[in-house]
Amino acid sequence: xSPAEALDTADxxxxxxxxxxxxxxxxxxxxxxxxPVRILLxxxxxxxxxxxxxxxxxTAMLPPSDIAVPIRxxxxxxxxxxxxxAEVTGVDPERRRxxxxxxxxxxxxxxxxxxxxxxxxxxxxxxxxxxxxxxxGLKSIEDAQSIRSKLxxxxxxxxxxxxxxxxxxxxxxxxxxxxxxxxxxxxxIAQMGRAMLSSDFRRLxxxxxxxxxxxxxxxxxxxxxxxxxxxxxxxxASMGVEIRTGAHVDKVxxxxxxxGGQLIESRTVLWTAGVKPSPAGHWLATETDRxxxxxxxxxLSVKGRPEVFVVGDTASLLHNGRPLPGVAQxxxxxxxxxxxxxxxxxAGRPPRPPFSYFDKGNLAVIGRNFAILESGKLKLAGFPxxxxxxxxxxxxxxxxxxxxxVMLRWAWNYVTGEQGSRLILxxxxxxxxxxxxx
Amino acid sequence: xSPAEALDTADxxxxxxxxxxxxxxxxxxxxxxxxPVRILLxxxxxxxxxxxxxxxxxTAMLPPSDIAVPIRxxxxxxxxxxxxxAEVTGVDPERRRxxxxxxxxxxxxxxxxxxxxxxxxxxxxxxxxxxxxxxxGLKSIEDAQSIRSKLxxxxxxxxxxxxxxxxxxxxxxxxxxxxxxxxxxxxxIAQMGRAMLSSDFRRLxxxxxxxxxxxxxxxxxxxxxxxxxxxxxxxxASMGVEIRTGAHVDKVxxxxxxxGGQLIESRTVLWTAGVKPSPAGHWLATETDRxxxxxxxxxLSVKGRPEVFVVGDTASLLHNGRPLPGVAQxxxxxxxxxxxxxxxxxAGRPPRPPFSYFDKGNLAVIGRNFAILESGKLKLAGFPxxxxxxxxxxxxxxxxxxxxxVMLRWAWNYVTGEQGSRLILxxxxxxxxxxxxx
Numbered sequence: 001x002s003p004a005e006a007l008d009t010a011d012x013x014x015x016x017x018x019x020x021x022x023x024x025x026x027x028x029x030x031x032x033x034x035x036p037v038r039i040l041l042x043x044x045x046x047x048x049x050x051x052x053x054x055x056x057x058x059t060a061m062l063p064p065s066d067i068a069v070p071i072r073x074x075x076x077x078x079x080x081x082x083x084x085x086a087e088v089t090g091v092d093p094e095r096r097r098x099x100x101x102x103x104x105x106x107x108x109x110x111x112x113x114x115x116x117x118x119x120x121x122x123x124x125x126x127x128x129x130x131x132x133x134x135x136x137g138l139k140s141i142e143d144a145q146s147i148r149s150k151l152x153x154x155x156x157x158x159x160x161x162x163x164x165x166x167x168x169x170x171x172x173x174x175x176x177x178x179x180x181x182x183x184x185x186x187x188x189i190a191q192m193g194r195a196m197l198s199s200d201f202r203r204l205x206x207x208x209x210x211x212x213x214x215x216x217x218x219x220x221x222x223x224x225x226x227x228x229x230x231x232x233x234x235x236x237a238s239m240g241v242e243i244r245t246g247a248h249v250d251k252v253x254x255x256x257x258x259x260g261g262q263l264i265e266s267r268t269v270l271w272t273a274g275v276k277p278s279p280a281g282h283w284l285a286t287e288t289d290r291x292x293x294x295x296x297x298x299x300l301s302v303k304g305r306p307e308v309f310v311v312g313d314t315a316s317l318l319h320n321g322r323p324l325p326g327v328a329q330x331x332x333x334x335x336x337x338x339x340x341x342x343x344x345x346x347a348g349r350p351p352r353p354p355f356s357y358f359d360k361g362n363l364a365v366i367g368r369n370f371a372i373l374e375s376g377k378l379k380l381a382g383f384p385x386x387x388x389x390x391x392x393x394x395x396x397x398x399x400x401x402x403x404x405x406v407m408l409r410w411a412w413n414y415v416t417g418e419q420g421s422r423l424i425l426x427x428x429x430x431x432x433x434x435x436x437x438x
Numbered sequence: 439x440s441p442a443e444a445l446d447t448a449d450x451x452x453x454x455x456x457x458x459x460x461x462x463x464x465x466x467x468x469x470x471x472x473x474p475v476r477i478l479l480x481x482x483x484x485x486x487x488x489x490x491x492x493x494x495x496x497t498a499m500l501p502p503s504d505i506a507v508p509i510r511x512x513x514x515x516x517x518x519x520x521x522x523x524a525e526v527t528g529v530d531p532e533r534r535r536x537x538x539x540x541x542x543x544x545x546x547x548x549x550x551x552x553x554x555x556x557x558x559x560x561x562x563x564x565x566x567x568x569x570x571x572x573x574x575g576l577k578s579i580e581d582a583q584s585i586r587s588k589l590x591x592x593x594x595x596x597x598x599x600x601x602x603x604x605x606x607x608x609x610x611x612x613x614x615x616x617x618x619x620x621x622x623x624x625x626x627i628a629q630m631g632r633a634m635l636s637s638d639f640r641r642l643x644x645x646x647x648x649x650x651x652x653x654x655x656x657x658x659x660x661x662x663x664x665x666x667x668x669x670x671x672x673x674x675a676s677m678g679v680e681i682r683t684g685a686h687v688d689k690v691x692x693x694x695x696x697x698g699g700q701l702i703e704s705r706t707v708l709w710t711a712g713v714k715p716s717p718a719g720h721w722l723a724t725e726t727d728r729x730x731x732x733x734x735x736x737x738l739s740v741k742g743r744p745e746v747f748v749v750g751d752t753a754s755l756l757h758n759g760r761p762l763p764g765v766a767q768x769x770x771x772x773x774x775x776x777x778x779x780x781x782x783x784x785a786g787r788p789p790r791p792p793f794s795y796f797d798k799g800n801l802a803v804i805g806r807n808f809a810i811l812e813s814g815k816l817k818l819a820g821f822p823x824x825x826x827x828x829x830x831x832x833x834x835x836x837x838x839x840x841x842x843x844v845m846l847r848w849a850w851n852y853v854t855g856e857q858g859s860r861l862i863l864x865x866x867x868x869x870x871x872x873x874x875x876x
Contacts, residue, residue: 046590046861063503065501065859065860065861070861072638076638084597085591085594085862086598105599141861141863142863145863157523160524160546161543200511201510202520405843420503422485423502423579425502
């Protein structure tokens with residue numbers, strides 16, 4: 001396999017291998033733009049995903065390509081960076097090699113002088129993987145398309161369903177987990193249901209549509225200040241979302257969700273509850289926190305391995321005595337810090353001060369026009385916070401084209417209330433002999 | 439099942455059931471906009487697909503939602519129309535019932551006074567369904583996404599492939615069938631390969647990329663005049679497409695394509711050769727042509743069933759002694775004709791003259807800036823024909839929003855040469871326990 005060749009031996013520049021092209025990985029690479037290094041980015045995807053807007057794909061507001069940027073395009077002009085689409089399977093820190101699998105190929109061992117693991121998190125069902133088939137999570141484009149199809153198909157089926165019990169179950173959407181993803185998705189579903197059911201369906205009554213948001217904590221959006229959390233709660237409630245806190249989910253199956261021994265019947269259960277880190281800690285055989293995130297040094301390197309760094313959601317670092325949250329800002333700042341650190345070290349300059357997180361604040365959006373914002377002592381709820389949210393999200397979208405399109409589409413949605421990307425796509429099995437058209 | 443209920447019995451307006459929301463079906467419904475009828479549209483999809491631009495989705499130029507319009511949205515304001523998403527399984531013409539299947543439900547029998555079958559065509563492998571897993575066709579959004587992933591994945595894999603034979607096979611794309619779909623797709627792939635390989639890949643040489651277009655006829659675009667066909671041929675050749683006419687495909691498998699006993703090694707074979715009609719003729723137990731299309735009467739009704747109409751690609755009608763081609767224009771005009779015919783009949787007015795096709799001409803586009811156009815005695819090749827193509831396609835896109843977006847995106851592509859929708863999506867199995875991140 002020739003990424004090794006791409007990093008050929010005549011070239012004496014240090015080899016920096018970055019695993020993961022998310023916020024952290026891309027930020028590290030950008031910081032090394034002018035450094036005399038050879039960068040190899042390995043990702044199992046060919047695109048960078050703007051995760052914070054994934055819920056808008058799931059609710060047919062944006063098409064996937066608006067929030068996904070081809071990695072090769074993003075790094076086109078950075079000539080010291082090479083991209084390989086492959087699945088990393090392990091790390092050999094002694095021999096300084098990353099192990100990667102490419103389909104139809106032997107596993108490759110790719111040498112590095114510096115390694116940056118920015119491998120993110122995945123859905124976690126907290127030991128209940130049997131829930132997965134009935135409660136998709138929202139971590140990938142495929143997840144978002146699958147949730148979109150599930151929601152739209154439920155409305156379509158309800159439109160022709162005569163049995164009142166089945167009809168009710170089809171129009172009951174349950175979300176498990178009231179963190180930012182759960183709250184934003186619940187708001188968007190409530191809004192979508194109300195708009196579409198009244199305009200595009202002939203027999204469905206928007207009032208029959210229910211959105212139930214469950215959380216086992218005492219309040220939604222636990223990472224926010226209590227007052228903001230309450231305002232978000234009230235806003236969701238005014239949009240018709242039923243919120244149940246202190247709700248422990250015992251079971252999810254094809255009938256619905258069992259909460260505290262009681263069954264909520266539903267055909268559409270979505271899992272917005274938990275994440276688990278990538279196996280980076282396992283690859284490095286290093287110390288992790290209870291969740292499995294790598295406990296990093298103050299400079300984000302791994303204990304005893306000053307040339308290996310772990311950044312973003314899969315790293316664990318205390319900040320004012322509390323672990324840093326798994327948000328884009330932390331990932332961006334950590335990626336940039338490590339990129340700059342390597343740049344300085346390669347240049348032979350003295351070590352940098354430890355990583356320090358600059359908390360720009362916390363945002364969550366609830367439906368159209370309403371968000372909550374907490375930044376230091378600043379607390380905002382309502383339209384001004386929504387404007388801040390929209391501005392910040394557009395600013396961080398990684399490419400000019402997408403920014404303009406997303407803005408236009410939001411403006412369009414805003415004016416028309418139209419869900420433009422309402423495709424029910426079928427999971428594609430390799431084109432079988434065509435079936436009869438309907 | 440309650441579409442039957444939607445068409446409730448107290449309502450005395452005639453029931454018009456339309457099967458298929460393509461060009462023909464929607465045109466018929468629009469023509470009945472002000473008629474005192476109750477229309478039920480049945481489609482197995484929730485969107486209308488603008489098929490002529492499917493090749494642009496397959497080559498990452500447009501995202502799927504730009505060429506797919508939610509049917510409910512398109513018919514929102516037409517209050518005499520109801521939409522049901524279901525799969526039609528048969529027709530009982532004696533009892534005037536359409537049989538439809540909805541998941542988890544019994545088959546429903548939906549009564550009609552008038553029936554319009556606009557059920558289109560599907561991919562045909564001419565009796566070689568065993569080719570299908572190795573050579574996807576281009577009939578649906580899922581097909582287009584699957585071809586897009588296949589093409590992009592081939593480049594990704596080639597970038598790291600050292601074995602020169604495998605490398606060559608990965609960069610060899612073969613298209614079987616040089617009708618409009620094959621020609622347009624071949625041109626777009628050649629253009630995409632050239633642009634992306636030189637800008638975004640570090641080790642691939644655009645000159646290594648091959649596009650081979652096969653046809654078993656004597657020339658490409660057989661439905662066009664010979665001179666235009668030759669100009670299209672020359673243009674494709676100048677873009678690097680290798681054209682082989684008189685090429686009979688014996689076999690397609692994981693090694694490539696066998697043509698006249700000779701193997702062309704390729705990992706990416708696409709099937710643009712043939713179509714077969716929907717089973718409408720079988721449902722009606724009526725006379726069909728050799729391909730299986732329903733032989734319709736001059737008013738597009740079915741022999742002995744003046745209340746049943748077959749329109750679009752699945753109908754067979756002679757025009758100046760030759761069967762009408764399976765193109766959007768024919769479907770649109772036939773749909774509109776039947777809608778108007780029913781409107782007049784319901785109003786008790788005298789029968790209309792037989793359907794007559796007004797041939798506005800024939801267009802095919804080859805890469806950027808070049809198309810051929812044949813309309814009566816007018817024959818154009820080059821940029822003016824491309825402008826005509828672009829104008830006409832935008833004009834027929836079914837909704838304002840999409841038109842603006844497609845135009846912007848074309849302009850953007852035109853200026854930057856950028857393929858914006860380059861996502862390699864995985865076929866989605868219901869979210870299993872998350873796998874480790876790479």
